[in-house]
Amino acid sequence: MINLLYDFPLNLPWSERDMPWSPEHKQQTRERILDSAARLFALNGYDKVGINDVMADAGLTRGAFYAHFSSKTQLYAEAIVTSALQGRAMLHPDENQPPQLEALINGYLSLEHRQGEQVRCPLAFLTTDISQREEQVRDTYTRVFKGFVNALQQHLNPEDAASEQQALRTAVVMIGGMAIARAINDEELAGSLLEVCREAALVGASSNA
Numbered sequence: 001m002i003n004l005l006y007d008f009p010l011n012l013p014w015s016e017r018d019m020p021w022s023p024e025h026k027q028q029t030r031e032r033i034l035d036s037a038a039r040l041f042a043l044n045g046y047d048k049v050g051i052n053d054v055m056a057d058a059g060l061t062r063g064a065f066y067a068h069f070s071s072k073t074q075l076y077a078e079a080i081v082t083s084a085l086q087g088r089a090m091l092h093p094d095e096n097q098p099p100q101l102e103a104l105i106n107g108y109l110s111l112e113h114r115q116g117e118q119v120r121c122p123l124a125f126l127t128t129d130i131s132q133r134e135e136q137v138r139d140t141y142t143r144v145f146k147g148f149v150n151a152l153q154q155h156l157n158p159e160d161a162a163s164e165q166q167a168l169r170t171a172v173v174m175i176g177g178m179a180i181a182r183a184i185n186d187e188e189l190a191g192s193l194l195e196v197c198r199e200a201a202l203v204g205a206s207s208n209a
Contacts, residue, residue: 030068032058037079038086042120045129046076076133077140083122084144101155101205108174109198111191114181123148124178145171156205166204173201 036057040049051072055062069075113119123145130141153167177197181190 026068029060029064033060033065033068033075034079034082035086037075038082038122039120041076041079042083042122042125043116045126046072046133047129051075073134073136077137080122080126080137080140080144083120083125087119087121101152102202104155105170105174105201105205106198109177109194109201111194113178114190114194116182121175121178123175125182127175127179128183145175148175152205170201170204173197173204177201
């Protein structure tokens, strides 16, 4: 799903500090930290998650943190990308057979996604938090959002100038709908909201396909 919804370059400018471990071990440790951070930040927000929380969840000590990241801000920014990549693995498992746009919209605007147990789109799960963060974090969020819109456009009619505007509208319906559905505590209303958003996104997409 991320190839549809997060079409962005994944080369990040940050590097690891030298450690007396093999490259494979360093990468595995880094991924464990990012996996924990992506889940905890998405479900609890930046302010309610500390470095100690992330490291404990990853089964590591706090001292190992600074061998991989210079700050909590850097971790948060990279966790946004990790969340997007995890979404691809869950919602688009077969890279050779891209799902249809209808299936992607339905999967994104689902109650399962709202629960956040398996898939957590950072664009929707973190939208209320990002405006309060440093430029490094906002830059990453913006890059992921642009990729989301760009990939939606590819599923519409990329040769049509109007497809960019339609992709933006569809993205707003999907991300905004999920964000609001997560914010409210009325389960029935949340279900109705997601249904309406699915219908709106599908109608808009079909008009530009």
